[in-house]
Amino acid sequence: MNAAANVTAKVIDGRAFADRLGTRIAVAARDFAARAGRAPGLAVVLVGTDPASEVYVRSKGRMARKLGMESFEHVLPETASQDQLMALVARLNADAAVDGILVQLPLPKGLDSLAVIEAIDPAKDVDGLHPINAGYLASGLPGLVSCTPYGCLMLLRDSLGSLAGLDAIVVGRSILVGKPMAQLLLAENCTVTMAHSRTQDLPGKIGRADIVVAAVGAPEMIRGDWIKLGATVIDVGTSRVEQGGKMRLVGDVDFAGASLRARAITPVPGGVGPMTIMTLMHNTLIAAHRRAGMPVPNLS
Numbered sequence: 001m002n003a004a005a006n007v008t009a010k011v012i013d014g015r016a017f018a019d020r021l022g023t024r025i026a027v028a029a030r031d032f033a034a035r036a037g038r039a040p041g042l043a044v045v046l047v048g049t050d051p052a053s054e055v056y057v058r059s060k061g062r063m064a065r066k067l068g069m070e071s072f073e074h075v076l077p078e079t080a081s082q083d084q085l086m087a088l089v090a091r092l093n094a095d096a097a098v099d100g101i102l103v104q105l106p107l108p109k110g111l112d113s114l115a116v117i118e119a120i121d122p123a124k125d126v127d128g129l130h131p132i133n134a135g136y137l138a139s140g141l142p143g144l145v146s147c148t149p150y151g152c153l154m155l156l157r158d159s160l161g162s163l164a165g166l167d168a169i170v171v172g173r174s175i176l177v178g179k180p181m182a183q184l185l186l187a188e189n190c191t192v193t194m195a196h197s198r199t200q201d202l203p204g205k206i207g208r209a210d211i212v213v214a215a216v217g218a219p220e221m222i223r224g225d226w227i228k229l230g231a232t233v234i235d236v237g238t239s240r241v242e243q244g245g246k247m248r249l250v251g252d253v254d255f256a257g258a259s260l261r262a263r264a265i266t267p268v269p270g271g272v273g274p275m276t277i278m279t280l281m282h283n284t285l286i287a288a289h290r291r292a293g294m295p296v297p298n299l300s
Helices: 014-034 052-064 082-094 113-118 133-139 149-158 178-187 202-206 255-259 275-290
Strands: 041-047 069-077 102-103 168-170 191-195 211-214 232-235 239-243 248-249
Touching: 014 052, 014 149, 014 168, 041 052, 041 082, 041 275, 052 069, 052 149, 069 082, 082 102, 102 113, 102 275, 133 178, 149 178, 149 211, 149 232, 149 275, 168 178, 168 202, 178 191, 178 211, 191 202, 202 239
Parallel strands: 041 069, 041 102, 168 191, 168 211, 211 232
Antiparallel strands: 239 248
């Protein structure tokens, strides 16, 4: 493919895809409720009064109710102890009405996030962060997958169809996105490179990739001229930068420059973000079916 053949990339509309997925989830949630005698239930736990976290928790609750699920929101004070938080998780593990548990991160200083994640019943770990679910993913066994990379995979499949044989690079190695994203791409038969802060010749490695997933949280660190002609770019990063006296959201990739070389690219905002909350709903639906002993619907 030459430059003239790909002047402007297709913008991958995460909002539109998430809306379509939400419609299918709502139908499946109604069907589950009719057969199980109850709606799928999602419990979200917030500790403290961080404004951004409060917005996320409210938006998750609204979406759950919109799709026909039960939403259980638990707010603990900033001064809550580790024991109090662990006791709440234990109660939610035992609650038959709760299919999914999400503890909003980050937690206030002094609380052990890893211990909380490990305390969640893996069958209810709709954030996909429990070590057992991470192990299932690495082993190719059915488990619950971290929401953001799962959403990225859905967008890639929708854009490219089969991913088999493609060269992919994941920039960032967090347990939230980078590591599970690499495992998902391996499962799709991609050849995967994991890149990070100590990677040598990052531009060269990105320039050979058919798929670029950027998840480092560094504004526009990936230049447009690093992108291979015809590549597909999934930008997970979100950073606020000042421009012309105003704050705006940007991703990890120079969108304008990359759009001149990529086949398709996600915008920031409006790309990966809407998929994260919808895959949380999808995971809750999956968890509900498994806990009820029902076949899991294929909605992706």
